[in-house]
Amino acid sequence: MKKTHIFASLSLATLLLTGCSTTWVMTTTSGATIETQGKPEQDSGTGLTKYADTYGYHRVIKSSDVKQIAKGKTVLLW
Numbered sequence: 001m002k003k004t005h006i007f008a009s010l011s012l013a014t015l016l017l018t019g020c021s022t023t024w025v026m027t028t029t030s031g032a033t034i035e036t037q038g039k040p041e042q043d044s045g046t047g048l049t050k051y052a053d054t055y056g057y058h059r060v061i062k063s064s065d066v067k068q069i070a071k072g073k074t075v076l077l078w
Contacts, residue, residue: 027066027068036051037051
């Protein structure tokens with residue numbers, strides 16, 4: 001009985017700690033596509049769009065170079 005409770009507790013903890021991440025896809029005016037982690041943030045004051053690429057590096061692009069931002073697929077992170 002005690003092993004069942006421990007197993008159930010560990011299973012619940014694993015499910016709670018597992019996260020999901022939604023990728024976003026930016027299309028540039030030149031036709032290139034950029035896949036990002038999370039939604040890109042557009043800063044109207046500087047005219048830049050900030051985003052994290054698929055490797056987690058933080059990048060910046062001119063907002064005028066971004067043609068479209070669309071929600072991509074949801075990925076389960078282990």
